[in-house]
Amino acid sequence: MNLKHCALAIALATTATPFAALAESSVASGSGDATARVDFRITIPRILLLQVGGAGSGSPIELISFTADANDLQNLGTPVAADAGSGDLGNGTVSARVLGNNGQVSLSATTTGALTNPTGDTISYAEITTASSSANLPAPALADNTTTSVPVPVTAGKITDANAEWTYTYDNTAMAAPGQYGGVNINNGRVIYTASMP
Numbered sequence: 001m002n003l004k005h006c007a008l009a010i011a012l013a014t015t016a017t018p019f020a021a022l023a024e025s026s027v028a029s030g031s032g033d034a035t036a037r038v039d040f041r042i043t044i045p046r047i048l049l050l051q052v053g054g055a056g057s058g059s060p061i062e063l064i065s066f067t068a069d070a071n072d073l074q075n076l077g078t079p080v081a082a083d084a085g086s087g088d089l090g091n092g093t094v095s096a097r098v099l100g101n102n103g104q105v106s107l108s109a110t111t112t113g114a115l116t117n118p119t120g121d122t123i124s125y126a127e128i129t130t131a132s133s134s135a136n137l138p139a140p141a142l143a144d145n146t147t148t149s150v151p152v153p154v155t156a157g158k159i160t161d162a163n164a165e166w167t168y169t170y171d172n173t174a175m176a177a178p179g180q181y182g183g184v185n186i187n188n189g190r191v192i193y194t195a196s197m198p
Contacts, residue, residue: 065086092168095163097162104160109140109149118179125144127172130166
């Protein structure tokens with residue numbers, strides 16, 4: 001192929017793709033500098049994660065169960081620990097995490113009323129204490145038929161990333177009628193935790 005044919009082939013190839021993206025380039029001769037520029041863009045979505053119990057979307061809703069015995073009832077005011085199998089970490093302890101990237105996170109706990117048994121007796125949610133292993137992720141106090149909230153401290157800038165272990169205890173401060181109170185989404189046994197972020 002001679003130079004004339006080669007030039008024609010290049011011209012045809014160039015006109016066949018007039019909208020093809022071309023990288024920036026420059027040529028310098030002698031002692032000049034050659035420069036080229038690249039622009040970058042990163043898109044980050046707004047994210048808010050709340051975990052109470054086992055991690056992952058397939059994890060079950062945790063059941064925290066307390067079994068008081070006759071000795072406990074004779075010693076009111078002595079807290080009762082949760083049953084060994086309660087919570088993803090056992091003994092009434094759950095993993096808790098809040099992750100957000102748009103400023104201050106508020107964490108709330110909502111109940112629909114006191115725990116009840118099938119005969120209508122009640123135990124107040126005020127009898128259940130939640131202790132957190134970290135001041136960076138406090139647990140909202142539980143109360144009957146209301147929502148309580150706590151702020152979760154911002155880690156840095158707009159980012160909140162806090163982990164803790166929450167341990168539930170039955171305070172056992174008042175005598176209650178016999179029966180099973182609460183349960184798996186029955187007898188007001190469910191607490192709904194909610195994380196909110198601007």
